[in-house]
Amino acid sequence: MRRVTFEVSYPAALVHPLHRRLAEEEGVSRMELLMWGPTTNVTTLSWFDADPATVRKVLTAVGSLSSASLVADDGGTYAFVHQTGFEFDDALLDLLAAASVVFLPPVTFFADGTATFDAVGETAALSEFYRRLGDLLKTRIRRVHDFRRGPPAGNLTARQAAALEAAVGVGYYDVPRTGTVADVADELDCASSTAGELLRKAESAVVSAFVADGSPAADG
Structure with missing residues (x-):
């Protein structure tokens, strides 16, 4: 089993509204998507390197937002967000759903338009996912190493x-x-x-x- 860290850049047509607002809003440069729920009734937990007021401005870009609860902690703001859809392009969601790999949190979005995430799987499955992802997004591999399970290392965020x-x-x-x-x-x-x-x-x-x-x- 291998663990691969991917970095992607989105073409203009595929940029998520939240990521676009992240790049435009002053006072915030990073969002970490820590947990996400099923596509039919999405609940996410994210962390922003910004104060709650700035995060509220960023979240207005989410058209499917139904409610949000913000908690200032860990040098930034945690956001519990409930929405009715992910708002990613269908082609990207279909690719993620069909991939024979597992995605590990966090997915990190940066103000420069890039995002990073880790995927775990067998070499052939990771290679196929990389190939198909490259057809949609500008993609590069930042790190590859063996995946090892282990007991929780304390109560880490x-x-x-x-x-x-x-x-x-x-x-x-x-x-x-x-x-x-x-x-x-x-x-x-x-x-x-x-x-x-x-x-x-x-x-x-x-x-x-x-x-x-x-x-x-x-x-x-």
Whole structure:
């Protein structure tokens, strides 16, 4: 099993209204789609790097919006959104529905018009999905690695988990250390102070969970 991080850019005709507004609105540059529901009655949980007032402005772009609840936390705003449809182009939704891969949260949308997401599956299925996705969107592969299941690493938020993954990728936990907090911030497209805070909270959660578990480790 492989895990692939994709980066896509949408042609004008396929840009989601919310993503278009994200690029136009001042004070926000990033949205992370953390959870999403069935297409017949969509409920999503997202995080924005903005205050609630700005997020409300961005959400007005969603024509199918029926209600939204906003919570300021984790350096930005969480949005619980109820809507009657995803508002993505039908060709893209059909491709996602037919793909023989699984998509992992978050799906991250950036103000520069790009988006990133991870998919897990067998090599042949991932290659076929990449080929078909490239017929619709400008697509590139940012990272490929083996997929490994494992127990939950503490009570991590999606942002904290992403920070840990980025830190491992840039060598922040190598011995000797080859990456910096600034490198992690570059991967997350956030300020170094934000990356540092995310790492500290993630490390605290992981260590606390390990100590609470009490499982003995092998000598080494």
